[in-house]
Amino acid sequence: MDVSSLDAGPIWLTLQLAGITVMILLTIGTPIAWWLAHTSSKMRVGIEAVVALPLVLPPTVLGFYLLILLGPNGWVGGPVQAITGSPLSFTFSGLLFASTLYSLPFVVQPLQSNFESIGSTPLETAASLGASKWDAFFSVILPLSRRGYLTATVLGFAHTLGEFGVVLMVGGNIPGKTKVISIEIYDRVEVMEYTQAHILSAGLLLFSFLVLLMVYSINKKLPVHVS
Amino acid sequence: MTELLKAAFKVDYPGFNLDIDLQLPASGITVVFGPSGSGKTTLLRCLAGLEKSGKMEIAGQVLQDENTFIPVNLRAIGMVFQESRLFPHLNVRDNLLYGYKRTPVNSRRLHLEDIGRVLSLEKLFERSIDKLSGGEKQRVALGRALLTSPKLLLMDEPLAALDAQRKTEIIPFIRKVEKELSIPIIYVTHSMSEVLQLVDTMVILKDGKVVKYGPVGKVFSDIQLREAIGDEHSGAVLDTTVLEHDTEYGITRLDFMGQGLSVPIQDISPGQPLRVHIHSKDVSLATQPPEGLTSVLNILKTKVRKIGENVGYSVDIELDAGRPLLATITRKSLSNLNLQPGQSIYAYIKAIRMVNENL
Secondary structure (H helix, E strand, C coil), X not given: CCCCCCCCHHHHHHHHHHHXXXXXXXXXXXXXXXXXXXXXXXXHHHHHHHHHHHHHCCHXXXXXXXXXXHCCCCCCHHHHHHHHXXXXXXXXXXXXXXXXXXXXXXXXXXXXXXXXXXXXXXXXXXXXXXXXXXXXXXXHHHHHCHHHHHHHHHHHHHHHXXXXXXXXXXXXXXXXXXXXXXXXXXXXXXXXXXXXXXXXXXXXXXXXXXXXXXXXXXXXXXXXXXX | CCCEEEEEEEEEECCEEEEEEEEEECCCEEEEECCCCCCHHHHHHHHHCCCCCCEEEECCEEEECCCCECCHHHCCEEEECCCCCCCCCCEHHHHHHHHHHCCCHHHCCCCHXXXXXXXXXXXXXXXXXXXXXXXXXXXHHHHHHHCCCCCEEEXXXXXXXXXXXXXXXHHHHHHHHHHHHCCCEEEEECCHHHHXXXXXXXXXXXXXXXXXXXXXXXXXXXHHHHHHHCCCCCEEEEEEEEEEEECCCCEEEEEECCEEEEEECCCCCCCCEEEXXXXXXXXXXXXXXXXXXXXXXXXXXXXXXXXXXXXXCEEEEEEECCCEEEEEEEHHHHHHHCCCCCCEEEEEECCCEECCCCC
């Protein structure tokens, strides 16, 4: 097997993309999930549906609209080009933006059900003990949400790792910038380099399996149950 | 002068509304009693500041009115719930200290050692929450609330989830908290035995409205409240003082408003208070003091105050024995005795129940 012909670039790029995407998602997903879990607003179902859209839309559809949105004439790409001199399409930043949208439900949904299962009683209890809302969130809700955050992190990371359609549409196939593992596998298959495709595919398969295995076993051991 | 807790709330939910206006002493234990759905918990939530509605002030400090609303976390009101609601990620010590750490240093009147002593928690400090019994959990929850040095402690059926044995373990602690730490307590329950053991001031709620409130002796024997109190407990609560013990016959003599009562011997020193409950069915009436001998030990001289409505073939008579006393007699007896308000009458008491624990 000719492993030396395998480029480490796509692997590194993929890990970077998935890592940063998850960090962004945890930051913006927490308030979204919190709001969805606690609001009684009529907007709730609408927002829930929007968050879940990437689950059902063909990645090419999402990719297509993102391409337009992030392109030089798009609502997002245009202003960005005006400031930085280049649009977001076919860049790593553009890919981050797309991945964040694409993996949003995989982070928001576990967090939301986590917050829902915790309910509002721990917050009220903490408030009766003198804690402000922020204080209560960090001192009570976060520690009780370890399972939820672990699940959200892993699902978000693993899902970003495996995305293909959106990346191809928005990022194209630029080595070192937007060429991630899934694209690399596609390229290798196109030129009949099955060995390299095997190595990458099996690697991704094994990695995903091990990560999920880890999550499920940690989840089982975590002592924190909401009672 | 007794400081007052004034509260007026109006809450409208679909199918339920609470509309109350109360002035309670901000001392002792006030028990809010009523069936499920009567608004007890909603009232407590209003007092805690978990519902934005109405007016409330305690000892002259306005907590909420049209212009003011002090949020829960700044109210210095402790809460204990039916479930302990301890934080599972913290051990006993850290649960106890959660509120303490968030209480301004100069407002801290109670400290971990005090609470550990009063509630006998010292040995549990390093335990994790899931290694505690139900009774221990409630004690920790009580301690955690007290460590915020609250001006008022709200308790929402704190014993409802415990078995009878655990309940009798906790009740003395609640009394002790009120006595030793002088923190006024508002205690919600639908259990009459908890009411009898704890109450100083009683509030009876029904369908979101206050039926009656005031000192327990008065409220409890109100002839109109038979339905709210329930047949099982209908009667009188008397606060007596222990006079002496007669060890030969196993009898403790009590003083009640200058008249004597005898009960089975109690392990309480003379001079100490003892609360007793007399069921209205255990009180018979006679127009004469006994001539000759009677096996009934307790006979009180009273006056007829009010004659109630017929309940089936019986009728409740409210008597004045210095404090109200209630007798349930048959309509036939009523007609034989020809009772009139103001008339002197002897109450023959067949049984007296203790309600107080020996503290």
